[in-house]
Amino acid sequence: MSWNDERVDLLKKMWGEGQSASQIAKELGGVTRNAVIGKVHRLGLSNRNGSGASGAASEAKPAPAAEAKPKPAPKPAPKTAPKPAAKPEAPAEAAPAPVSRIKAIIPAGQPLPPQPSANEIDPEALAKVSEIEKKAKRLTLMELTERTCKWPVGDPATEDFWFCGLPVQAGKPYCEAHVGVAFQPMSNRRDRKR
DNA sequence: CCCTGATTCGC
DNA sequence: GCGAATCAGG
Numbered sequence A: 001m002s003w004n005d006e007r008v009d010l011l012k013k014m015w016g017e018g019q020s021a022s023q024i025a026k027e028l029g030g031v032t033r034n035a036v037i038g039k040v041h042r043l044g045l046s047n048r049n050g051s052g053a054s055g056a057a058s059e060a061k062p063a064p065a066a067e068a069k070p071k072p073a074p075k076p077a078p079k080t081a082p083k084p085a086a087k088p089e090a091p092a093e094a095a096p097a098p099v100s101r102i103k104a105i106i107p108a109g110q111p112l113p114p115q116p117s118a119n120e121i122d123p124e125a126l127a128k129v130s131e132i133e134k135k136a137k138r139l140t141l142m143e144l145t146e147r148t149c150k151w152p153v154g155d156p157a158t159e160d161f162w163f164c165g166l167p168v169q170a171g172k173p174y175c176e177a178h179v180g181v182a183f184q185p186m187s188n189r190r191d192r193k194r
Numbered sequence B: 001c002c003c004t005g006a007t008t009c010g011c
Numbered sequence C: 001g002c003g004a005a006t007c008a009g010g
Helices: A005-016 A021-028 A033-043 A096-105 A123-135 A176-182
Strands: A152-154 A161-163
Touching: A005 A021, A005 A033, A021 A033, A123 A176
Parallel strands: none
Antiparallel strands: A152 A161
């Protein structure tokens, strides 16, 4: 498999959309995520921005200010329909992906604008949970491992009780969907200052 | 252990 | 230019 124009195009598109290298590789087929990452680097569109949203092994990046590089020209795809999707209330906690994009448009060194703290659980997050709970593995307590979602479902006093059991993401106790609701800012609980 | 991207270096 | 191996982190 070589890098056609089409494949490169898809790569650019997906990378621009914030898709992970592995996902892009999977979509393209015939390449590994390493290949994708390597290509991304060679194309010079490595950094989605200065945001080290996740991996961020790129710490040794001085990011020289005065760079006489006529490159930053943004290239919006004309074909792609613009996505206005501006959620009036999208808590950062529930939507990791958009966050990286937010960081992308905010100058580094600048604190993020105060997020409208949602007092209630995000409907989207809840919907997501409902969805994944269909796929949940319904593990029992003893079946839980270090990397199974430990989100309890149902009433412990009844037989209808189980743990999500889906793969956890990164060191978190829950799967991604449950992390979304678990990390929801506390609504009426007072912050207890020790 | 799962995942992420970054970098290196033989090809 | 390519990408597997490796590195670095969550």
